[in-house]
Amino acid sequence: MNRAVLLLMHQGKSYTEEAAAAAAGLGLSLVAVSSRPKTPQALKESLRHLADCVVTEEPELHFGDVEKAVRELADRGYRVEAALASFEGYRLLMAELNQQLGARDSAAPALRLCLDKYALRRHLFAEGLSEVRVHRLAPGALPELDPGARWFVKPVRGAASFAAFVLEDTDDLADLPAIQEQMRADRSMKAIFMDRYDFLAEEYVEGPEFSFETFVLDGRVHHLCVHEKARVERLERTTLEGMSVSPPVSLGRELVLEGADFVTRCLQSLQEHGLSAGAFHIEAKYWESKKRWEIIEINPRMGGSLIDPSVRTVTGLSFFDLWTEALLLPGGRQDAFHDRLTRASQLEALRTGTPTPATVFLSKYGRKGRTVDAIGFDPPTRPPRILRVHVAEGTRLEDSDRAICLMDALWDVSVDDLEAETDFLERHAEEHFHVRYR
Numbered sequence: 001m002n003r004a005v006l007l008l009m010h011q012g013k014s015y016t017e018e019a020a021a022a023a024a025g026l027g028l029s030l031v032a033v034s035s036r037p038k039t040p041q042a043l044k045e046s047l048r049h050l051a052d053c054v055v056t057e058e059p060e061l062h063f064g065d066v067e068k069a070v071r072e073l074a075d076r077g078y079r080v081e082a083a084l085a086s087f088e089g090y091r092l093l094m095a096e097l098n099q100q101l102g103a104r105d106s107a108a109p110a111l112r113l114c115l116d117k118y119a120l121r122r123h124l125f126a127e128g129l130s131e132v133r134v135h136r137l138a139p140g141a142l143p144e145l146d147p148g149a150r151w152f153v154k155p156v157r158g159a160a161s162f163a164a165f166v167l168e169d170t171d172d173l174a175d176l177p178a179i180q181e182q183m184r185a186d187r188s189m190k191a192i193f194m195d196r197y198d199f200l201a202e203e204y205v206e207g208p209e210f211s212f213e214t215f216v217l218d219g220r221v222h223h224l225c226v227h228e229k230a231r232v233e234r235l236e237r238t239t240l241e242g243m244s245v246s247p248p249v250s251l252g253r254e255l256v257l258e259g260a261d262f263v264t265r266c267l268q269s270l271q272e273h274g275l276s277a278g279a280f281h282i283e284a285k286y287w288e289s290k291k292r293w294e295i296i297e298i299n300p301r302m303g304g305s306l307i308d309p310s311v312r313t314v315t316g317l318s319f320f321d322l323w324t325e326a327l328l329l330p331g332g333r334q335d336a337f338h339d340r341l342t343r344a345s346q347l348e349a350l351r352t353g354t355p356t357p358a359t360v361f362l363s364k365y366g367r368k369g370r371t372v373d374a375i376g377f378d379p380p381t382r383p384p385r386i387l388r389v390h391v392a393e394g395t396r397l398e399d400s401d402r403a404i405c406l407m408d409a410l411w412d413v414s415v416d417d418l419e420a421e422t423d424f425l426e427r428h429a430e431e432h433f434h435v436r437y438r
Contacts (some may be wrong), residue, residue: 107274
């Protein structure tokens with residue numbers, strides 16, 4: 001039988017090309033199980049990269065679908081040895097199947113704790129790793145929030161900045177039932193919420209925000225790369241991350257390294273729950289008034305947008321390749337794997353003062369509920385090395401309070417002049433990115 005990795009695809013998509021390259025690098029076939037696509041065309045491009053695929057009748061995958069697909073694929077000559085899910089809504093399904101298959105992955109209880117933002121905050125607070133106060137928001141009841149503090153509202157489970165916003169007035173909480181209806185009706189995102197539609201309010205951490213692109217194996221933590229969210233846009237009911245830069249520009253080396261060590265301690269506090277392996281996209285902020293780091297989210301997956309190409313540029317390694325390799329890593333090869341991650345780590349380069357490559361990437365977002373009439377980005381100079389336009393003319397954007405990304409673009413930049421590069425590319429994109437709505 002052909003040895004294979006099973007990709008859990010959401011509605012016909014899930015970084016299929018990258019996953020196929022990672023599997024091929026290990027001499028494995030990539031097969032998939034996908035929930036029902038919105039249109040047949042959505043699956044067509046992905047099928048080019050797959051050895052085989054099972055498609056279900058429902059718009060979301062459940063564990064029974066995954067188990068059935070493994071049996072069907074076995075009948076077709078593929079022995080599934082590990083599961084891979086870049087889509088957060090299927091991360092627990094991935095862990096449960098990997099436990100059955102004996103692949104190296106974190107236990108589902110640890111990942112479930114990471115995905116529950118209220119439970120995670122309570123855990124970190126109890127461990128002395130957070131000073132952020134948090135309240136669960138009960139339907140129809142106003143929480144007793146300290147008026148002397150700023151508060152941030154977000155779903156207990158969520159992604160794509162869905163309904164994540166600074167609370168300016170408690171009257172704004174009256175919008176939550178309508179937002180919950182959006183969550184239930186959002187066919188593309190509904191699986192992310194895992195049948196949880198409740199919200200929390202937590203103390204707002206004032207300060208710059210970063211994401212640590214982190215890999216864990218055998219409980220050992222490797223921070224491969226760190227991005228600063230250099231431009232953040234706040235809309236009425238969502239928060240958009242417009243530009244990221246790596247390495248960071250607003251904090252010095254010592255504070256960035258302090259942040260990495262803090263994130264390591266937070267991950268180590270989850271080991272008793274079974275956090276032992278996997279790719280993580282960890283959002284953290286430096287709370288300037290308290291001179292301390294705080295976790296915002298621990299996402300048990302690789303980052304979206306152009307995070308993986310940025311990590312590859314900075315470190316020479318791909319998260320997809322590492323994640324796939326680690327799932328099936330033989331017992332005698334862990335030390336060599338850890339050594340490779342240490343040598344490639346941007347954070348280790350910062351510790352030793354070694355020069356590191358630098359990137360800037362930006363994202364442009366659309367207006368909910370509008371139809372795109374024309375879209376384009378064709379700058380006369382400094383074209384991006386990577387450009388991905390996600391919508392075509394005539395596309396009607398979802399009427400949803402979440403980030404609806406129209407375009408991503410990435411540049412390789414000079415590490416010696418990052419702040420000026422960031423300012424220039426922001427103006428550059430603003431001038432030459434065009435979108436018109438009907």
